[in-house]
Amino acid sequence: MMELTRKGEYAIRGIVYLASCPPDQVCLLSDIAAAVNVPQTFLAKIFQQFSKIGLVRSYRGTGGGFMLGRSPDKITLLEVVEAVEGPIVPNRCVTGNGECERSVTCNVHPVWMRVKHQICDILAGVTLEELARKQ
Amino acid sequence: MMELTRKGEYAIRGIVYLASCPPDQVCLLSDIAAAVNVPQTFLAKIFQQFSKIGLVRSYRGTGGGFMLGRSPDKITLLEVVEAVEGPIVPNRCVTGNGECERSVTCNVHPVWMRVKHQICDILAGVTLEELARKQ
DNA sequence: CCTAAAAAGACCATTTGTGTCTTTTTAGGG
DNA sequence: CCCTAAAAAGACACAAATGGTCTTTTTAGG
Numbered sequence: 001m002m003e004l005t006r007k008g009e010y011a012i013r014g015i016v017y018l019a020s021c022p023p024d025q026v027c028l029l030s031d032i033a034a035a036v037n038v039p040q041t042f043l044a045k046i047f048q049q050f051s052k053i054g055l056v057r058s059y060r061g062t063g064g065g066f067m068l069g070r071s072p073d074k075i076t077l078l079e080v081v082e083a084v085e086g087p088i089v090p091n092r093c094v095t096g097n098g099e100c101e102r103s104v105t106c107n108v109h110p111v112w113m114r115v116k117h118q119i120c121d122i123l124a125g126v127t128l129e130e131l132a133r134k135q
Numbered sequence: 136m137m138e139l140t141r142k143g144e145y146a147i148r149g150i151v152y153l154a155s156c157p158p159d160q161v162c163l164l165s166d167i168a169a170a171v172n173v174p175q176t177f178l179a180k181i182f183q184q185f186s187k188i189g190l191v192r193s194y195r196g197t198g199g200g201f202m203l204g205r206s207p208d209k210i211t212l213l214e215v216v217e218a219v220e221g222p223i224v225p226n227r228c229v230t231g232n233g234e235c236e237r238s239v240t241c242n243v244h245p246v247w248m249r250v251k252h253q254i255c256d257i258l259a260g261v262t263l264e265e266l267a268r269k270q
Numbered sequence: 271c272c273t274a275a276a277a278a279g280a281c282c283a284t285t286t287g288t289g290t291c292t293t294t295t296t297a298g299g300g
Numbered sequence: 301c302c303c304t305a306a307a308a309a310g311a312c313a314c315a316a317a318t319g320g321t322c323t324t325t326t327t328a329g330g
Binding site for chain 2: 286287288289290291295296297298299
């Protein structure tokens with residue numbers, strides 16, 4: 001359980017690759033897809049989403065491609081993951097949209113809150129710059 | 136993402152209810168299902184699984200039903216969740232079955248390891264006894 | 271214009287989730 | 301020894317999510 005989907009994996013691979021490129025270099029989708037071993041059309045979908053929220057910038061036409069929307073040390077892993085997988089919500093109880101009438105008396109509720117916050121803290125503490133840095 | 140399924144939710148509700156019953160009381164499946172508001176046939180499936188690994192004990196025939204397999208302070212939330220949802224694995228990389236040829240060079244890998252351990256630590260620190268305790 | 275590239279949207283197959291239904295086994299009580 | 305109440309087991313079914321592909325459209329450079 002608690003598993004990232006392929007989409008999530010591919011997204012991370014793709015955007016980390018972008019982060020590892022020289023700043024201001026426009027990368028071809030086909031190059032990125034080949035480099036990180038992800039189906040190109042699938043990665044296209046993912047990057048289109050990212051582009052809408054400014055995580056990456058896209059350029060159309062000849063010489064087009066993708067680059068990061070911001071400097072890699074300003075993008076956290078949490079942002080990337082949530083952009084592609086939706087918010088980190090271990091349990092329906094903690095979504096906060098009133099779905100759970102048991103939340104008042106439910107002892108499990110605070111446990112999931114702790115889980116959620118721990119995950120978010122960890123992911124928010126990692127930037128693309130760190131992930132792209134060569135070992 | 137990272138979301139518990141209904142099955143997981145139902146399982147927790149059901150087994151926490153069992154934990155809140157007097158020890159050695161055999162509970163009717165129909166009573167449990169009604170009390171925690173879960174489809175009876177679905178809960179049956181879940182408890183059958185639990186019974187196989189000793190998390191609950193089942194009794195057939197007249198006067199049959201379910202009770203906890205062990206004292207509630209000896210059962211952790213982690214056990215319950217993993218029994219029903221499978222192991223806590225945020226990423227295929229950390230499953231350890233050699234699927235990820237990138238793990239050596241992958242900077243994301245250790246992050247998911249941290250996530251995994253944090254979740255397990257939290258869930259392992261909570262027992263059914265605590266969850267069943269009235270506030 | 272022509273070409274290269276991303277954007278957008280339709281489409282589709284497979285898997286997973288969320289159950290139900292039926293039949294079988296087991297156990298207790300009269 | 302039946303009868304009944306209960307769980308076990310297994311087949312079935314439908315919906316949603318996952319993991320893509322394909323085609324058409326838009327955009328930009330030369």
